[in-house]
Amino acid sequence: MNLFKRVLKNGWKNFSGSFGLSFATVFVMILVISTITILYFLNPISDMLVKDVEEKVDVSVYFKEETDPEDILEVKSEIVKIPEVEEVNYISKEEAFESFMDRHKEDHILIDSLAEVGYNPFLASLSVKAKEASRYEQVAVFLETGPFKELVDKIDYHQRKPVIEKVFAFTKGVKNIAFFFSMVFGIIALIIAFNTVKIAIQSSKEEISIMRLVGASNWFVRGPFIIQGLIAGSIAALITFVLTFVASHFLDSNISSIIPSVSLLGIFSSNLLALLLIQLLSGAILGTASSLIAVRKYLKI
Amino acid sequence: MISVKDLTKIYPSKSSVPAVALNEVSFDIKEKEFVSIVGKSGAGKTTLLKLILAEEEPTKGQIFFQGQDIGQIKRSKLPFLRQKLGVVFQDYKLFPSKTAYENVSYVMEVMGASGEEIERDVPKVLDLVGLSDKAFNLPSELSGGERQRVAIARAFVHRPDVILADEPTGNLDPYNTFDIIQLLIKIYEMGTTVVLATHDKEVINSLGKRVITLDQGRVVRDDKKGRFVL
Numbered sequence: 001m002n003l004f005k006r007v008l009k010n011g012w013k014n015f016s017g018s019f020g021l022s023f024a025t026v027f028v029m030i031l032v033i034s035t036i037t038i039l040y041f042l043n044p045i046s047d048m049l050v051k052d053v054e055e056k057v058d059v060s061v062y063f064k065e066e067t068d069p070e071d072i073l074e075v076k077s078e079i080v081k082i083p084e085v086e087e088v089n090y091i092s093k094e095e096a097f098e099s100f101m102d103r104h105k106e107d108h109i110l111i112d113s114l115a116e117v118g119y120n121p122f123l124a125s126l127s128v129k130a131k132e133a134s135r136y137e138q139v140a141v142f143l144e145t146g147p148f149k150e151l152v153d154k155i156d157y158h159q160r161k162p163v164i165e166k167v168f169a170f171t172k173g174v175k176n177i178a179f180f181f182s183m184v185f186g187i188i189a190l191i192i193a194f195n196t197v198k199i200a201i202q203s204s205k206e207e208i209s210i211m212r213l214v215g216a217s218n219w220f221v222r223g224p225f226i227i228q229g230l231i232a233g234s235i236a237a238l239i240t241f242v243l244t245f246v247a248s249h250f251l252d253s254n255i256s257s258i259i260p261s262v263s264l265l266g267i268f269s270s271n272l273l274a275l276l277l278i279q280l281l282s283g284a285i286l287g288t289a290s291s292l293i294a295v296r297k298y299l300k301i
Numbered sequence: 302m303i304s305v306k307d308l309t310k311i312y313p314s315k316s317s318v319p320a321v322a323l324n325e326v327s328f329d330i331k332e333k334e335f336v337s338i339v340g341k342s343g344a345g346k347t348t349l350l351k352l353i354l355a356e357e358e359p360t361k362g363q364i365f366f367q368g369q370d371i372g373q374i375k376r377s378k379l380p381f382l383r384q385k386l387g388v389v390f391q392d393y394k395l396f397p398s399k400t401a402y403e404n405v406s407y408v409m410e411v412m413g414a415s416g417e418e419i420e421r422d423v424p425k426v427l428d429l430v431g432l433s434d435k436a437f438n439l440p441s442e443l444s445g446g447e448r449q450r451v452a453i454a455r456a457f458v459h460r461p462d463v464i465l466a467d468e469p470t471g472n473l474d475p476y477n478t479f480d481i482i483q484l485l486i487k488i489y490e491m492g493t494t495v496v497l498a499t500h501d502k503e504v505i506n507s508l509g510k511r512v513i514t515l516d517q518g519r520v521v522r523d524d525k526k527g528r529f530v531l
Binding site: 206214 | 354356377379380381382383384386388394395396397398407408410411412413414415416455
């Protein structure tokens with residue numbers, strides 16, 4: 001117990017005794033934890049961006065003029081059963097007509113010419129949304145070759161196929177790039193943090209060898225450095241947490257004006273505990289692991 | 302207490318001739334003995350003390366401390382050996398960021414002593430070495446002689462079985478040298494075994510105690526009441 005108390009006390013002394021080095025360590029750790037935090041935020045932001053784009057993609061199936069709405073609803077219930085199909089919406093002839101009129105109410109020539117036709121030329125349709133581009137192909141094949149093929153007039157999949165595939169390839173690319181940068185920045189951050197701690201401990205190289213020679217066990221030598229790292233990591237985490245809040249607060253409206261579906265404050269408040277935990281854990285792990293590895297080198301006496 | 306058997310230490314060297322620091326050295330040191338190891342620079346005195354402290358490993362031979370072969374002690378168990386020894390170095394090896402008091406108390410902390418024990422023993426030992434008034438000075442604020450006295454206080458505070466002193470007066474003037482040797486004699490008289498490595502002729506001749514003389518890594522003399530003869 002005495003030993004444990006001493007290790008804690010000496011760790012605090014190490015930290016408070018070398019203000020300049022501790023300040024530098026905390027500062028670098030704030031940078032590292034901020035990088036981790038940005039990567040943490042980037043994930044929901046890129047998800048939302050991708051979702052935004054993907055939501056704009058769908059495939060419509062048009063049914064022949066004389067098809068009974070009951071039959072269409074039956075087709076709908078079959079399509080829903082296909083895995084990875086997210087949403088199927090039924091648009092009746094009337095709804096299609098109304099939405100067209102609504103969309104083009106400014107365009108009098110178009111409205112007039114539609115009135116000339118004298119009847120509703122629009123077809124009832126199902127609008128299908130899937131999670132993956134490949135699923136659209138499956139829906140198209142199912143409708144063109146399955147039991148309902150007589151009912152189907154047209155599927156706009158084939159003409160939209162290149163666009164759909166491009167969109168999905170793009171969103172996949174965005175996710176991959178985000179992942180790649182997360183890894184690269186994460187590793188760079190780790191190396192910087194580790195080297196800062198290493199330099200801090202290097203200045204104690206001589207002291208570590210004296211400690212060993214006067215009979216200190218490895219844990220008695222290591223302990224204070226680990227505590228020192230832990231303190232630096234935790235302080236850095238708490239400062240970063242406050243900085244994250246301040247940054248989310250001030251950048252919220254800026255980001256929302258560019259990407260309306262993204263709210264930084266929203267992400268911050270809905271992930272409050274997880275974020276604090278991640279920041280504290282990153283700080284603690286960074287501090288202790290770097291100290292452990294850096295001290296190890298000098299304990300061979 | 303300490304038994305050295307056929308101890309050889311050879312350092313790898315860039316030249317074709319390897320550096321032989323110790324060559325089949327054997328002797329015994331009894332409990333409560335004051336032994337001086339003398340010899341010119343490079344005779345192997347420091348190497349011998351480093352091997353006893355297990356700071357280095359012998360090339361051949363063994364050292365027994367209280368019947369235990371030091372070479373067989375695992376690295377993780379070395380602290381227990383070192384806690385039974387007190388070491389004084391020529392360059393003091395004090396913790397530069399700790400005060401005299403903290404330098405001395407650190408050894409007791411290492412051994413798990415309680416706060417009360419530390420508060421009781423450290424001032425006593427600092428008083429013994431005559432540094433009560435400098436207890437809260439950093440090593441950089443002390444003279445060479447004072448630093449060495451702190452080092453002796455640190456080596457002695459936990460009442461080790463043996464004190465190993467490696468050229469403790471090497472960096473000191475004659476006045477401080479006399480003081481330090483008087484301190485070592487006092488500690489010896491309190492019942493501690495003292496092993497003193499030195500090349501200081503005056504010191505050896507004034508002691509009138511056992512002298513082991515090393516020359517080129519070999520024991521050339523071992524006299525009960527020796528003088529400095531080389």
